[in-house]
Amino acid sequence: MEDAASRVKDGDIVAAGGCLFSRTPMALVREVLRQRRRGLTLVRNLMCTEGEFMMVAGAVDRVVTAWMSIGLPWGVSKIMREYVEGAKVALEEWSHLALGLRFRAAAMGVPFLPTLTMLGSDLVSVGGMKTVQDPFTGQTLGAVPALFPDVALLHVHRADRFGNCQIDGYPHMDADIARAATTVLVTAEEIVPEEEIRRHPDRTIVPGFLVDALTLVPFGSFPHECYGLYEADYDHFEGYTTAINAQGSRAVVDYLDRYVYAPASFVDYLDLFGGERLARQQRCARELT
Amino acid sequence: MGSRQLKDDTTVFAGVGVPLLAAALAQQRHAPQLTMVIEGGIIGPRIKPGRLPISTNEMRAAHQAQMLPGITDTFLFAQRGFLDYGFMGGAQIDQYGNINTSVLGSDYWRPKVRLPGTGGANDIASLCKEVIILTAHEKRRFIKRVDFVTSPGWIDGDGSRGKAGLIFGGVSRVVTTLGVFGFEPESRRMRVEKLHPGVTLDTVRENTGFELLVADQVGITEPPSSDELDMLRALDPERRFLG
Numbered sequence: 111m112e113d114a115a116s117r118v119k120d121g122d123i124v125a126a127g128g129c130l131f132s133r134t135p136m137a138l139v140r141e142v143l144r145q146r147r148r149g150l151t152l153v154r155n156l157m158c159t160e161g162e163f164m165m166v167a168g169a170v171d172r173v174v175t176a177w178m179s180i181g182l183p184w185g186v187s188k189i190m191r192e193y194v195e196g197a198k199v200a201l202e203e204w205s206h207l208a209l210g211l212r213f214r215a216a217a218m219g220v221p222f223l224p225t226l227t228m229l230g231s232d233l234v235s236v237g238g239m240k241t242v243q244d245p246f247t248g249q250t251l252g253a254v255p256a257l258f259p260d261v262a263l264l265h266v267h268r269a270d271r272f273g274n275c276q277i278d279g280y281p282h283m284d285a286d287i288a289r290a291a292t293t294v295l296v297t298a299e300e301i302v303p304e305e306e307i308r309r310h311p312d313r314t315i316v317p318g319f320l321v322d323a324l325t326l327v328p329f330g331s332f333p334h335e336c337y338g339l340y341e342a343d344y345d346h347f348e349g350y351t352t353a354i355n356a357q358g359s360r361a362v363v364d365y366l367d368r369y370v371y372a373p374a375s376f377v378d379y380l381d382l383f384g385g386e387r388l389a390r391q392q393r394c395a396r397e398l399t
Numbered sequence: 400m401g402s403r404q405l406k407d408d409t410t411v412f413a414g415v416g417v418p419l420l421a422a423a424l425a426q427q428r429h430a431p432q433l434t435m436v437i438e439g440g441i442i443g444p445r446i447k448p449g450r451l452p453i454s455t456n457e458m459r460a461a462h463q464a465q466m467l468p469g470i471t472d473t474f475l476f477a478q479r480g481f482l483d484y485g486f487m488g489g490a491q492i493d494q495y496g497n498i499n500t501s502v503l504g505s506d507y508w509r510p511k512v513r514l515p516g517t518g519g520a521n522d523i524a525s526l527c528k529e530v531i532i533l534t535a536h537e538k539r540r541f542i543k544r545v546d547f548v549t550s551p552g553w554i555d556g557d558g559s560r561g562k563a564g565l566i567f568g569g570v571s572r573v574v575t576t577l578g579v580f581g582f583e584p585e586s587r588r589m590r591v592e593k594l595h596p597g598v599t600l601d602t603v604r605e606n607t608g609f610e611l612l613v614a615d616q617v618g619i620t621e622p623p624s625s626d627e628l629d630m631l632r633a634l635d636p637e638r639r640f641l642g
Contacts, residue, residue: 129439129456129470155470156456156518177518181453182416183639186515194513201513203501205521206438207478210471226478227525230563232548233517236507241564250564280440280456280467335457342457398450398458 114323115141125259135263215256216290262291273321279337297327341394418486438519477526485527496552496570499545524550536575553587
């Protein structure tokens with residue numbers, strides 16, 4: 111893990127896979143924080159607790175996203191408000207599709223893609239979307255620039271030793287992010303024999319030749335979810351946001367000490383939640399999928 | 400009330416929370432062939448009663464889905480014109496149905512209040528054929544001009560939406576805690592179309608920060624039936640979104 115995460119350098123544009131509290135590369139995020147990176151730009155289509163951690167740890171100057179908070183029951187992120195209203199971190203907002211198309215353009219190896227979204231809104235001036243004329247009909251279209259991250263952080267269900275990755279359930283934007291990024295770091299719930307990947311090649315979403323480092327990390331998204339394997343731990347979010355409501359970003363400083371900096375390994379980190387909690391979240395996932 | 404706007408055998412892009420609850424109710428009540436599309440990359444789920452999703456991309460939102468195509472491709476179904484309805488909420492709304500969920504204040508980079516952002520709301524407002532907004536009716540929400548247009552309604556009135564390059568779609572209805580509102584076809588300004596039982600025009604005006612037009616005939620909405628209320632309570636027993 112240390113070796114994989116050491117490929118993230120200060121000032122890098124880092125894209126995280128998954129979406130909100132689904133298949134977040136939590137083990138990789140945790141390791142990047144432990145290595146005290148600075149000046150990062152974090153890109154994630156819907157940003158959740160990992161964005162708050164990076165803000166409070168001082169790892170990011172800028173975040174690029176369509177939405178940031180945890181979820182409706184917990185209201186607007188107080189951490190985001192503190193850091194963005196205080197201009198300590200810039201939040202560059204794109205529509206969800208526009209951000210997806212920025213990854214898609216990079217994944218396709220083209221400098222921009224035309225789109226019909228985001229036109230006429232005030233979002234146009236935030237991230238610098240432009241308009242182009244269709245050379246065939248003259249129609250006005252939005253043009254979103256390709257986004258090439260320096261590093262992609264992804265968590266997947268299974269991979270073989272060559273880095274061929276398979277994802278169950280919703281694939282989010284991971285396939286495009288892997289193609290768009292210069293360096294791709296992956297954690298997997300399971301490392302399987304090559305033959306197992308070859309038996310279901312239609313399930314492979316990232317080919318091994320894109321992947322620079324692969325680490326086996328069961329529960330690598332926890333307390334966020336991994337489709338079919340474990341549900342997000344809403345009780346944990348409840349405790350986390352209750353502490354923030356009482357103490358502001360001080361609560362996140364304490365949280366980082368307890369969950370990021372103190373536990374030396376990811377197994378030590380999972381021990382803080384306890385086996386019973388992990389088993390409960392696994393049962394919840396089985397009931398839903 | 401929102402759920403009754405949805406016809407059977409159509410597609411609806413539903414935002415999480417009340418919009419999704421309303422779509423799930425429509426699916427149970429009168430529109431069994433309504434296909435819900437959810438921005439986490441989910442097509443045709445059946446929401447499990449008592450397990451309402453908190454977000455648009457989690458197993459609860461994907462329960463018994465028909466397809467999980469990935470987020471970008473899900474939105475591209477809307478860009479291609481396959482989504483009949485967009486169903487969404489909003490922090491601030493103005494007389495042209497523009498919505499702000501980004502920032503309060505005049506400086507985007509130094510906002511007075513930073514809100515969560517568009518998520519897929521801008522895309523839903525830009526790309527669905529008919530957009531229906533569900534929101535609480537409060538003076539601080541219903542303002543003459545939003546601080547920031549996150550999701551375009553009719554922008555500055557007739558014509559500006561199309562001129563910006565949005566070649567189809569637009570807001571048709573705003574369903575609030577006081578009534579149902581539409582837009583006058585010429586000026587595209589919001590107008591009162593129906594009031595909930597017991598609500599007067601004066602109450603609506605007191606709770607609206609701009610001058611509302613009034614349709615020639617203002618109807619009265621039919622209150623939720625006991626069946627509808629039972630279904631809603633079964634879907635959301637913890638009253639996370641029903642309030």
